[in-house]
Amino acid sequence: MAGDSERGRESVDEAMAGTPRADFLPRSVRRSAGQDRALQIGHGSTCSQPSTLLAMLRLLDVRPGHRVLDVGSGSGWSTAILARLVGPEGWVLGVELEQELVERSGKALEGMPTAQVRVAAPGSLGSPEDGPFDRILVSAGTNQVPQELVDQLTPDGALVLPLAGRLVRVTRDGHETAPGHYQFVPLR
Numbered sequence: 001m002a003g004d005s006e007r008g009r010e011s012v013d014e015a016m017a018g019t020p021r022a023d024f025l026p027r028s029v030r031r032s033a034g035q036d037r038a039l040q041i042g043h044g045s046t047c048s049q050p051s052t053l054l055a056m057l058r059l060l061d062v063r064p065g066h067r068v069l070d071v072g073s074g075s076g077w078s079t080a081i082l083a084r085l086v087g088p089e090g091w092v093l094g095v096e097l098e099q100e101l102v103e104r105s106g107k108a109l110e111g112m113p114t115a116q117v118r119v120a121a122p123g124s125l126g127s128p129e130d131g132p133f134d135r136i137l138v139s140a141g142t143n144q145v146p147q148e149l150v151d152q153l154t155p156d157g158a159l160v161l162p163l164a165g166r167l168v169r170v171t172r173d174g175h176e177t178a179p180g181h182y183q184f185v186p187l188r
Contacts, residue, residue, distance in 0.1 A: 012057040015084040021050065024077035024108045043098040047075040048139055052182055056137060059169045059178050060160040062086060066134035069152065070094040071126055072187070073117050076105025078139060083115035095120040095127050097188065125187075126152050133157060141184035145170050161187075 010018075022033035025047055029039045038046040048056075057078075062068060064087040070079045073094025082092040094109075094117035096102050105117050121127070126136065131152035138149065138161035149159055150170060158171045167178040 010084055010087075012054060012062075012081075012085065015081045016050065016054060016057075019077065019080045019084060021047065021077055024075040024080065024105065026104070041075050041101065043101060045072075045074045045096075045098065045101060047077055048184075053078055053081070053139075055178060055180070056139075056160050056167060057081065057085070059167055060135050060137055060158065062135050063090075065089040067132075067154075068092045069126055069131070069133040069136045069149075070117075070139070071120075071136060071149065072096065072139040073105060074101055074139065076108045076115075076117055078137060079105065079115050079117055080109055080112060082137065083109075083112045086114060088114060090114055092116075093118070093127055093130055125149060128152055135159065138162070138187065139184065140187035141165070141182075142187040145175070146187070 022030045025033055032039055036049055036051050038049045041047050062085040066086045068082050073079045073096045079092055079094035092115045097120050099119055102117050102119050109115050125146055125148045132154040133152055134154050134157050136149055136159035141162040143164050158169055160169050162182050162184045165181045169176050
């Protein structure tokens with residue numbers, strides 16, 4: 001399965017350890033940052049459970065220099081971790097539907113020149129105008145693979161999303177499913 005680490009690049013574990021979750025949470029839930037559970041961040045959104053995000057990022061297999069789209073970026077925590085993984089030669093764009101979450105996560109991402117977050121364009125899934133992307137992370141559940149996101153991938157790109165309660169890595173050639181069952185807010 002995808003996601004094996006190479007020597008000389010930051011691992012997902014290291015990137016997560018170097019990106020404190022509390023820095024991306026509203027004050028009201030920061031005391032719970034160390035708990036392995038999803039936390040409410042407002043507007044019906046959550047900051048993903050750390051073990052779930054770890055599984056998603058390992059499956060995504062982000063490399064230095066990649067262009068990455070973070071769909072449903074919420075708190076910005078996943079966007080920041082992705083920025084660490086792509087390094088200074090890569091770029092990460094987080095898209096989020098809620099303006100308040102974009103503003104809050106934008107402040108938390110200040111000082112990370114390879115990461116930005118903005119409100120998702122109305123009527124559009126992802127950010128087709130900024131593609132193609134090497135990797136796409138989707139932090140909202142769905143029952144079908146959104147072709148609109150697959151179309152935003154490079155020819156050898158991949159996306160990871162929760163599909164019918166399972167984590168799935170999708171490429172233009174097919175998909176693979178990771179073990180386990182997961183619960184996410186719905187993709188809208």
